[in-house]
Structure formats: structure tokens, C-alpha cells
Amino acid sequence: MNIGEAAEASGVSAKMIRYYEEIGLIPKAERTASNYRTYGPAAVHSLRFVRRARELGFSLEETATLLKLWADKSRTSAAVKQVAAQHVAELERKIAGLQDMRATLIHLMHCCEGNERPDCPILNDLAGSAPACHSHDT
Amino acid sequence: MNIGEAAEASGVSAKMIRYYEEIGLIPKAERTASNYRTYGPAAVHSLRFVRRARELGFSLEETATLLKLWADKSRTSAAVKQVAAQHVAELERKIAGLQDMRATLIHLMHCCEGNERPDCPILNDLAGSAPACHSHDT
């Protein structure tokens, strides 16, 4: 199986497969006599694993940890769960941050007439000017 | 006012001020005879504006747009509101993505014993194996 087929089969681009190999996330692929990388079913399975981990937002570093745990028959499910929990905490941190931004913007937009005139509470906020409306809630 | 003081006063690092100037987000600062950048209150005000926009998650490109609108006395508040609305939509897209990840992980963690044994629904999911538990909800 060439890299293109492996990419197709795993959903990971050829570009990324090479990169993952380069950074040591996955082992170096075997090469044909003409220097083409070849992949077997096991390698494709690993690539799918990586892809799924990425889909769930794990960093490549976390993904590496998960791959090691996956390979380690003597892992504990507690260890895996801890990695997941840490990641969930991180996700929640990010979500909270984005939601804060959203809430602020929604509020400001609420206060903004959105008409032909230039007066704009949104710009006022960015400019650090005094508040422009007394909230109607989010 | 030197760049360090402007950084202090605006909350934007000197490094970033130079970068913003380089990419044309803010105008080139005046220089002293000895090539030091100097900043007046207006420049600091702009930097604060940028900082606030960044806090609200606007990209530098969006920030540039907002700066232009801010400078343009004949803008319409509708135009500003539209930029904000677009950004809110983007935030919501991101939030939804992160929440999906979170929900999936929470579910899998729910299914995971988190004990000494190696069996782990989280790894099973990543490995693309069949589901391992029949949900207890999020």
C-alpha cells in the first residue's frame, strides 16, 4: 500500500502522514526498492487512531501518549481516562473563553442600533469609552 | 513615549507593537533622531483598541477592519454590527465544535471504568472498535 492509498484509507493526508513520521508520532514506514513508503493494515489502523484523536481535539503530543497507551497491553484504563479528563478540562476552558467573548459581543450588538448612523456601542467598547446601554440581558 | 512605555500603557507587548506596525495594522511610529519609535496618546489609544478587539477574539484582519471603521467618521453602525455578527457566528461554530468533542469524551469517560484493568472504551473508540457502553447520557 502506497502513501496515497494509506491516506485514502485512513483519512489522513499524505502530507500529514509524512509529517507524523518525521516527528516520530508514528514509526518510519518501510520503503520499497524505489524508496516509496509502504503501509500495511496495522499502520493504517494507527493512522485512523490518530485521525480520530485529532477529531476529538487531542494535540499531537496527547495523541502520542494515547498511541503509547494503546500499544501498551499493561496500561490501566485509569491512565487513559486521566488523559481524557485533562483534555476535557482544557476544552471546557476554551469553551468558557469563547462563550465569554460571545456574551460580550451579543450584549454590545444588542446595544447597537445597526443603522445608518455612525454611533456604535461596539466601537465605543473597543475604544474603551463609557458603556452605552444598560443591558437587556444576553 | 518609547515603545516600552507604550506597551505598558496599552497592555500590548513591545514585540507585538512592532509586529502590528510591520503588517500595517497600525501606522508606522515616528522615530527619534536615534531611531527610537515614539508614541503619543492617540497611538496608545489605538493599541488599546487592538488589544480589546483581540480579547474579544477578533482576528488581526477583522481588527484592521474595525480600526478602519473606527477611524471613518462616516461609517454606519450597521457595518460595525455586521462585522461583530460575523465574528459571533464564527465563535458559535467553534464553540459547537468544542462542545461536540467534549460531549463525546464525556460519554466515553462515563463508559470507562477508570480502574487497574486495561480495557478502555476510550481507546476502543479511538481504535474504531465497536461501542462499549450503552450510554448513561452526558
Added chain:
DNA sequence: TGTAAGGCTTCCCACCATGGGAAGGTCAAG
């Protein structure tokens, strides 16, 4: 007036993941 500390300048490198593309080798089908 000399010197040391701390600011400023530019320039390059790093992160994290990913994509784009060029230049050149290889394989399969016609």
C-alpha cells in the same frame, strides 16, 4: 567624564498543524 545598566533597534528561530508547490524519480497503461 567614564562606565554600567537597561532600553532600544533589527534579525532569526520556535511553536502547532496543516497546506501548497517545485524539482525530480518511478510506475503502469496504452
Added chain:
DNA sequence: CTTGACCTTCCCATGGTGGGAAGCCTTACA
């Protein structure tokens, strides 16, 4: 044997930010 589709490596770009080196400038103090 040519053509087109693949593969290889290599460099560059993205978005923002930080780190640090080498070299100038300024300020404060002895």
C-alpha cells in the same frame, strides 16, 4: 516508449506570539 499519475525531498506560508542575539543609545551614578 511516452504519458500521466504517483512518489520523493525540500522550502514556504499561515496566525499570532515569545525568545534571544548582536549592536546601538540613554540615563544615572561615581
